Amino acid sequence: MISRTTLSLKKTCCFSTILCQKNMTHNVFVYGTLKRNEPNHHWLSNSKNGVSKFIAVGKTIKKYPLIIATKYNIPFILHKPGLGHHVEGEIYEVDNKMLGNLDILEDHPNYYIREIDDIEIKKVNNESTLDDLDEDVIISN
Numbered sequence: 001m002i003s004r005t006t007l008s009l010k011k012t013c014c015f016s017t018i019l020c021q022k023n024m025t026h027n028v029f030v031y032g033t034l035k036r037n038e039p040n041h042h043w044l045s046n047s048k049n050g051v052s053k054f055i056a057v058g059k060t061i062k063k064y065p066l067i068i069a070t071k072y073n074i075p076f077i078l079h080k081p082g083l084g085h086h087v088e089g090e091i092y093e094v095d096n097k098m099l100g101n102l103d104i105l106e107d108h109p110n111y112y113i114r115e116i117d118d119i120e121i122k123k124v125n126n127e128s129t130l131d132d133l134d135e136d137v138i139i140s141n
Contacts, residue, residue, distance in 0.1 A: 008125030025095055026093070027059075028094050028099065029117070030090050031077065034102070035090050036090065043105055044092060048134055049101040050101055052098050055091040057091075057121075059120050060087075060117060060119060060120075061118040061120050063084045063085055064079075064080065064081060064083065065076075065080055066085065075115075079115075
């Protein structure tokens with residue numbers, strides 16, 4: 001595990017439940033309806049779904065096209081690094097149970113995929129910072 005900030009944020013990714021440790025946590029970057037004050041945030045705040053902890057506000061270091069589509073105005077990132085804009089979002093530390101429930105919500109890997117990407121942390125506990133962090137980023141197929 002690599003510590004990149006004073007909060008001991010860890011570089012982690014879980015590709016298979018066989019490889020996951022029971023109490024492993026994951027840093028997840030959310031940029032759409034899972035953010036605070038958005039319609040699906042209750043998935044992150046409901047302890048029945050697992051454990052989640054807000055870590056920081058951040059943005060992607062690479063640029064991506066962010067599209068708002070469907071009659072429900074669902075945001076998703078196109079996997080075209082270098083095009084578009086830096087996408088702003090929130091970073092959460094989640095446990096395996098929460099990650100699994102987010103995968104159900106996002107229909108991973110059919111509609112969304114998880115990918116490790118670098119995120120610039122903009123604010124931690126109302127303090128600005130310029131640290132970088134590798135995160136699991138949910139990106140559309």
